[in-house]
Amino acid sequence: xxxxxxxYEHFMLKEIAEQPxxxxxxxxxxxxxxxxxxxxxxxxxxxxxxxxxKVFIVACGTSYHAGMVAKYAIEHWVRLPCEVExxxxxxxxxxxxxxxxxxxxxxxxxxxxDTLMALRHARNQKARVLAISNTVGSTIPRESDAVLYxxxxxxxxxxxxxxxxTQLAACYLVGxxxxxxxxxxxxxxxxxxxxxxxxxxxxxxxxxxxxEPVRELARSMGTADRALFIGRHVGYPVAxxxxxxxxxxxxxxxxxxxxxxxxxxxxxxxxxxxxxxVVVPSPRGRSLLHDKVVSNIQxxxxxxxxxxxxxxxxxxxxxxxxDHTVFTPRVPTLLAPLLTAVPLQVFACxxxxxxxLDIDQPxxxxxxxxxx
Ligand code: G6P
Numbered sequence: 001x002x003x004x005x006x007x008y009e010h011f012m013l014k015e016i017a018e019q020p021x022x023x024x025x026x027x028x029x030x031x032x033x034x035x036x037x038x039x040x041x042x043x044x045x046x047x048x049x050x051x052x053x054k055v056f057i058v059a060c061g062t063s064y065h066a067g068m069v070a071k072y073a074i075e076h077w078v079r080l081p082c083e084v085e086x087x088x089x090x091x092x093x094x095x096x097x098x099x100x101x102x103x104x105x106x107x108x109x110x111x112x113x114d115t116l117m118a119l120r121h122a123r124n125q126k127a128r129v130l131a132i133s134n135t136v137g138s139t140i141p142r143e144s145d146a147v148l149y150x151x152x153x154x155x156x157x158x159x160x161x162x163x164x165x166t167q168l169a170a171c172y173l174v175g176x177x178x179x180x181x182x183x184x185x186x187x188x189x190x191x192x193x194x195x196x197x198x199x200x201x202x203x204x205x206x207x208x209x210x211x212e213p214v215r216e217l218a219r220s221m222g223t224a225d226r227a228l229f230i231g232r233h234v235g236y237p238v239a240x241x242x243x244x245x246x247x248x249x250x251x252x253x254x255x256x257x258x259x260x261x262x263x264x265x266x267x268x269x270x271x272x273x274x275x276x277x278v279v280v281p282s283p284r285g286r287s288l289l290h291d292k293v294v295s296n297i298q299x300x301x302x303x304x305x306x307x308x309x310x311x312x313x314x315x316x317x318x319x320x321x322x323d324h325t326v327f328t329p330r331v332p333t334l335l336a337p338l339l340t341a342v343p344l345q346v347f348a349c350x351x352x353x354x355x356x357l358d359i360d361q362p363x364x365x366x367x368x369x370x371x372x
Contacts, residue, residue, distance in 0.1 A: 010359040012157035012349050022162040024201040025151035026169045037177035041147040049181040052102040055082040058090050058118045059106035062160040067106050068237035070171035073334045077190050078178045087114035091121035101127040108163040109368035110138025132170045134163050157360045158367050159248045161345045200338050203329040207342045214343045218350035224275050229256040231279030232289050238279045238337045242344030248362050249352035259296040272304035279340050280311040280318050297321045310340045
């Protein structure tokens with residue numbers, strides 16, 4: 001009903017707007033004084049966490065993209081090897097699992113059948129399973145050894161938005177938890193992450209407050225029938241998520257690529273006017289990455305692409321090379337997806353609205369896929 005939508009035309013718009021609150025709720029009260037993260041249900045000891053020598057992250061859809069971001073954070077902060085797998089592939093390829101493997105399963109609904117079957121397979125092989133889920137008491141958390149609940153609140157729109165941002169927040173918490181329990185002395189960078197995480201909800205709100213140009217841009221693109229998304233490092237999963245949102249909502253052929261792979265094929269897709277959305281890394285710190293993305297932008301521009309850049313505030317280098325720039329606030333590189341994903345959600349939602357499509361219930365899709 002209209003009342004449930006809180007005055008918004010679609011649940012998705014409401015859920016996009018709720019993201020600062022959802023992330024703040026997911027972080028609230030999760031740190032104890034020693035910096036350890038408080039998980040909700042833990043049937044694993046600190047020693048179990050210390051014994052971990054390998055991490056797998058297993059999920060489907062948008063949750064898989066959150067897992068891809070988590071891999072970058074966990075490997076960097078915890079120095080544990082970490083792989084990310086689609087749940088539908090994981091158990092069929094005979095992954096190497098034992099009691100020192102930690103399998104993190106991410107599922108908004110807690111009921112996705114592929115993810116549940118992957119979890120059961122992992123537990124049969126004696127691996128420990130930690131679930132990140134938005135649904136208290138659902139099957140996946142119930143069958144896991146430990147659980148961290150996201151607190152997005154009920155997500156109604158089929159295309160995931162606020163659940164995704166809270167999954168990212170939960171993944172960062174798990175990374176910090178692993179680092180703390182394993183006694184890895186926080187580097188300055190990691191210590192600062194906790195404060196930066198706490199500041200993220202306000203920055204997400206800042207991004208949301210500046211979305212009108214993105215909506216206009218989406219409306220002006222109503223006739224485009226395809227789009228490419230590119231990024232590097234954590235911008236790569238964000239590019240995949242941006243493309244998924246366009247597929248889900250606007251029924252457009254949209255594909256995300258690692259920007260470095262452009263020259264190995266995707267660049268041949270570029271014609272005059274092909275929209276290319278580029279998730280640009282911060283020019284600070286890892287400026288090498290930034291330079292590489294700028295040359296990727298030049299490569300696609302030279303072939304006639306219309307380039308839309310998602311760039312960090314103060315990035316003066318990118319703007320002259322692109323057609324449109326959307327700025328997001330400064331944040332440590334690993335946390336950037338909390339901000340850079342937001343304009344891509346808004347873009348897809350508005351494009352679908354411009355096409356007169358059903359935003360909350362796209363054709364052929366289900367909120368929770370309970371068949372394999
Ligand atoms: C469906 C939904 C997606 C979701 C995916 C995984 O495809 O439409 O939005 O990302 O399932 O769902 P889960 O509940 O396991 O996160």
